Amino acid sequence: MNTLAYGLLSLLTHSPLSGYDLTQRIQPFWPAKHSQIYPLLARLEKYGMVSCELIQQSDKPDKKVYSIQEKGFEALREWLTVPASDPVMRDELMLKAFCVSHVDPTVSRDLFAARLEHYRAKLGRLQDKIQSVRQMANAGETEIPPYNSLFFGPYIMLNKGLMVCRTNIEWCEWVLSIIPDGAAASRED
Template identity: 85%
Template sequence: MNTLAYGLLSLLSHSPLSGYDLTQRIQPFWPAKHSQIYPLLARLEKYDMVSCELIQQSDKPDKKVYSIQEKGLDALRKWLALPASDPVMRDELMLKAFCISQVEPTVSRDLFAARLEHYKAKSQRLNDKIQSVRHMANAGEDGIPPYDSPYFGAYILLNKGKLTCRTNIEWCEWVLSIIPHGSGNTVD
């Protein structure tokens, strides 16, 4: 049982999902390809953590829908009580930023401009998602869903996403503002 396995159980604790759906939905939290998900689901089924039902579809290909079982929920709750290991972030731009003085300002501007666009697009997608969650969750006046509703988790995660995006946008804009303009022949 690795972290990805618990990640799948986490998603399945809200509702049954197919391997295809799980692959899409786990991306924001724990990126993984379908080639990793499908075999893992088979293993989770073997250990009775999840059950599997074949759903026949006429318009789309048939699919296997997985549901979490008692054993899976027990494992999930035990894992939840354990301290979360430190987050791991791997970002090429951090490495490039470190030796930014090796290249002309034009080159580094492109790097940060691209990243700024990346976060702006992400921010837009997040706002859309926040709107749709507000619809579904029976949130109070403060907009906060009750703790024991499955939307509480989604709500705090969406907020984290928003804060993180905003911080990164601010940082990129600040960096762009202090990179010197002009022809900028720093090398040679």
């Protein structure tokens, strides 16, 4: 039972899902490929944490839909009582930022401009998602879904995503504003 396993169980508390769906939905929180998900689901089924039902489809290939079982709920509740381990962030841009002074400003400008675009695109996706959550929860612009509704979790997470994303955009813009123009200012050792 690693963190990914608990992540899958967490998603399954909202609704039964196929391995394929789980793979898509867990990406924003805990990136993982289907090659990790499928064997893990089989193991969770063996442990009795989830059950599996084969769903025949006519328009698309058949699928296996997993549902969380009482044993899975127990494991989840137990897991929720232990403090979350520290978040792990690995950002290549931070390593590159460390030595930008060794290259031309035009080179580093590209680096941060690309990242800025990345975050702007992400912001758009997040805003769409938060809209759809609000609709599902029947909540207005400023309304917060109640704690005991299934929308509370997704809502606070999406808000974190939004806030952090905006901060990152702000940072990228700031960095771009202080990188000198042209190629004249590159470092001389």
